[in-house]
Amino acid sequence: MAISILKRKNKKQKQSASARSWAISLTIIALAIWAFFTYLFDKTPDAVQSWFQVWMPPSTINESLVWVICALGLNIVVGYAGLLDLGFVAFWAFGGYAAGWFMSGFFHQVNIHIGSMSNKAIPGIHLSFWLVMILAALIAGFFGIIIGAPTLRLKSDYLALVTLGFGEIIPQVFTNGENIGGFNLSNGTKGISPIDAIGVFGKRLGPFDLGWKFIIYFFLAACMVFVSLRIRGGRLGRAWLAIREDELAASMMGVPLMRTKLTAYAVGAFSGGIGGAVYATHVNGIFAERFNFSISIILLAMVVLGGMGNVWGVIVGALLMAWINATGLPAVGDTFNNTFHTSINFPSYNFLLFGGILVLMMLFKRDGILPEARLKMISHENDDEASNTGGH
Amino acid sequence: MANTSYKARQARRVIIERTFGLAILGMLSFWLVINLIKAPSQFAEVSLIGLSNGILYALIALGYTLVYGIIELINFAHGDLFMLGGLFSAHFIALWFHQTKSSPMGWLVFALALVSVMVFCGAINVMIERFAYRRLRRAPKLAPLITAVGVSFIIQFVGLRWNGSGQKTWNSVLPSGHAMLGTVKLPYTTLISFAVTIPILIALSFIVTKTRQGRAMRATAQDQDASRLMGINVNRTIAFTFALGGSLAGVAGLLFQQTRGLTSYNLGYQLGLIAFTSAVLGGIGNLQGAVLGAIIIGLIQGLNDGLPIGLGQQWSQTVVFSILILLMVFKPAGLLGKQVTEKV
Numbered sequence: 124m125a126i127s128i129l130k131r132k133n134k135k136q137k138q139s140a141s142a143r144s145w146a147i148s149l150t151i152i153a154l155a156i157w158a159f160f161t162y163l164f165d166k167t168p169d170a171v172q173s174w175f176q177v178w179m180p181p182s183t184i185n186e187s188l189v190w191v192i193c194a195l196g197l198n199i200v201v202g203y204a205g206l207l208d209l210g211f212v213a214f215w216a217f218g219g220y221a222a223g224w225f226m227s228g229f230f231h232q233v234n235i236h237i238g239s240m241s242n243k244a245i246p247g248i249h250l251s252f253w254l255v256m257i258l259a260a261l262i263a264g265f266f267g268i269i270i271g272a273p274t275l276r277l278k279s280d281y282l283a284l285v286t287l288g289f290g291e292i293i294p295q296v297f298t299n300g301e302n303i304g305g306f307n308l309s310n311g312t313k314g315i316s317p318i319d320a321i322g323v324f325g326k327r328l329g330p331f332d333l334g335w336k337f338i339i340y341f342f343l344a345a346c347m348v349f350v351s352l353r354i355r356g357g358r359l360g361r362a363w364l365a366i367r368e369d370e371l372a373a374s375m376m377g378v379p380l381m382r383t384k385l386t387a388y389a390v391g392a393f394s395g396g397i398g399g400a401v402y403a404t405h406v407n408g409i410f411a412e413r414f415n416f417s418i419s420i421i422l423l424a425m426v427v428l429g430g431m432g433n434v435w436g437v438i439v440g441a442l443l444m445a446w447i448n449a450t451g452l453p454a455v456g457d458t459f460n461n462t463f464h465t466s467i468n469f470p471s472y473n474f475l476l477f478g479g480i481l482v483l484m485m486l487f488k489r490d491g492i493l494p495e496a497r498l499k500m501i502s503h504e505n506d507d508e509a510s511n512t513g514g515h
Numbered sequence: 516m517a518n519t520s521y522k523a524r525q526a527r528r529v530i531i532e533r534t535f536g537l538a539i540l541g542m543l544s545f546w547l548v549i550n551l552i553k554a555p556s557q558f559a560e561v562s563l564i565g566l567s568n569g570i571l572y573a574l575i576a577l578g579y580t581l582v583y584g585i586i587e588l589i590n591f592a593h594g595d596l597f598m599l600g601g602l603f604s605a606h607f608i609a610l611w612f613h614q615t616k617s618s619p620m621g622w623l624v625f626a627l628a629l630v631s632v633m634v635f636c637g638a639i640n641v642m643i644e645r646f647a648y649r650r651l652r653r654a655p656k657l658a659p660l661i662t663a664v665g666v667s668f669i670i671q672f673v674g675l676r677w678n679g680s681g682q683k684t685w686n687s688v689l690p691s692g693h694a695m696l697g698t699v700k701l702p703y704t705t706l707i708s709f710a711v712t713i714p715i716l717i718a719l720s721f722i723v724t725k726t727r728q729g730r731a732m733r734a735t736a737q738d739q740d741a742s743r744l745m746g747i748n749v750n751r752t753i754a755f756t757f758a759l760g761g762s763l764a765g766v767a768g769l770l771f772q773q774t775r776g777l778t779s780y781n782l783g784y785q786l787g788l789i790a791f792t793s794a795v796l797g798g799i800g801n802l803q804g805a806v807l808g809a810i811i812i813g814l815i816q817g818l819n820d821g822l823p824i825g826l827g828q829q830w831s832q833t834v835v836f837s838i839l840i841l842l843m844v845f846k847p848a849g850l851l852g853k854q855v856t857e858k859v
Contacts, residue, residue: 481668
């Protein structure tokens with residue numbers, strides 16, 4: 124008895140130590156990247172500069188942090204609670220439009236300025252970036268609850284379909300939102316642009332202040348990691364894992380299924396909203412046609428590739444796939460075409476790439492690059508049985 | 516005590532759900548009646564368009580329902596198979612046999628294309644099952660579902676390479692005129708769609724209910740292990756089901772390409788979702804249900820797109836998916852499906 128408690132304690136210490144080392148090393152890498160791009164980049168020789176512009180431009184680094192934020196949110200829904208969400212783009216869109224509504228001159232009927240650094244004479248709702256983050260998260264979370272409450276009692280694959288439908292409806296509402304009963308909700312396909320600059324420490328961040336934005340995005344991503352890890356260790360997180368592993372057993376043990384699933388959904392939507400708002404500030408605008416199904420799928424592929432349920436795995440997966448999508452594929456393509464004098468359109472292969480990753484990972488490495496130890500045991504639970512009964 | 520309050524809550528919930536459901540149905544019929552009074556001939560024409568969409572959806576929806584019925588997998592790639600079928604028939608008829616006009620030779624090639632596209636799509640679907648889904652039959656539910664999404668992306672990639680990134684328009688080999696029924700135009704293409712689809716549906720129903728293979732399918736759907744013990748080759752039965760579903764999607768692809776005259780790589784995703792909604796509406800796993808659901812969805816979509824008082828085509832997807840979500844909330848088992856309790 125005593126030994127087992129001791130063992131468990133050791134294990135717990137080991138886990139938190141590993142989390143700490145991950146957190147520390149990621150922070151150091153981030154600081155190094157920031158310091159490099161802020162102080163050293165201009166002093167490096169031109170060859171190095173152009174190499175970085177091709178293979179690792181700062182805007183790609185920032186964009187991949189946006190993906191990390193969203194993927195961590197989806198990880199709570201899919202990885203922790205085991206609910207397949209194929210419409211995550213809806214929350215992304217809500218977050219984005221929250222930034223569009225509250226951080227721009229879009230609602231020119233009114234003139235509200237709260238904590239924003241923009242010119243007071245410009246009409247529209249101009250709130251501070253941090254306030255908008257909170258609002259975006261709340262709006263997305265609210266809609267997460269609205270859609271989750273009636274549908275979460277469905278079986279897993281039906282739930283996937285409902286979320287998929289939701290992810291189709293919301294972007295269409297925004298695309299057609301130019302005239303909803305005479306009210307311009309979203310400016311339709313023209314989108315909302317520009318978005319107010321982020322203000323930090325009395326400084327307005329222009330489109331080229333990528334270093335500062337990097338720090339802010341990194342801070343938000345770090346918050347998400349912290350929240351994910353803290354919740355997972357607590358009562359709620361354990362309830363999520365229990366539901367993921369066996370819903371029936373969990374409910375027998377007194378886990379309120381609906382409420383627990385709904386919280387997972389709401390927390391996921393919450394971070395989707397933050398990610399959407401951050402993305403709006405990153406691209407300096409909202410464009411309805413960007414919110415399509417492939418965003419939901421790319422996010423899912425990130426979570427699956429990295430390792431469902433493992434925060435560090437998801438981060439690695441998100442960084443990797445975001446880089447491939449934004450820079451890797453075009454850059455590799457250009458290099459390949461220049462070297463071999465071909466003209467293959469590499470970015471058009473992204474369908475094959477993402478589809479292939481999903482299929483191959485599911486077939487051969489169902490647990491991702493950095494599998495979560497717990498999930499690994501479960502996902503191979505039936506493998507022996509399959510070979511016994513001739514399932515192959 | 517706790518038990519009675521639970522029962523009371525349950526009863527109240529049923530009442531609330533019924534009221535909501537009836538209110539929605541009431542609003543729907545109100546909308547239909549208003550439109551019917553306002554523009555009767557347009558109503559009939561639009562319903563006909565909706566109906567001809569509906570039977571296309573039915574062909575696709577049957578594939579979803581067959582596969583779901585037997586291995587409880589939402590085959591996301593099914594809609595894309597339909598797209599591939601359309602591409603195949605476009606190339607078969609227009610590029611390989613150079614038929615771009617309505618002529619006896621064209622009709623012969625059309626019949627040839629019908630058979631080939633069925634074989635083509637059936638074979639692809641069997642291959643997908645063999646290489647992607649079979650290994651995951653005992654894995655947690657999420658795994659095959661994610662694989663299906665991945666396969667869907669791969670097929671879309673094939674479509675993108677084959678068709679290009681935009682829409683392509685094609686000439687049809689079917690006659691383009693229309694017959695008159697009173698004041699209502701009946702396009703020949705619609706009539707031909709019916710003439711092709713209805714015998715296929717009858718044949719399918721015969722295969723499933725009367726033949727040995729069909730009986731094996733139904734047994735496998737009920738209990739795989741027991742059917743294996745009864746000497747049914749489960750793997751072959753599942754492959755056969757995929758072949759059936761695939762060939763139906765191929766027929767739908769051919770009909771869509773010939774009656775609408777266009778192909779596009781992302782068509783399968785949109786129509787596949789609509790067809791899946793129809794399968795769910797009818798009660799997934801139920802063949803008659805899929806056809807019924809598809810016709811209802813086709814009608815609603817056609818009416819919404821074409822009627823004077825409606826939301827219009829730009830809201831088409833929203834209408835269909837709202838139906839899906841409302842249905843999931845109020846009647847997850849569908850119109851003809853039976854309420855199943857979770858197996859323990």
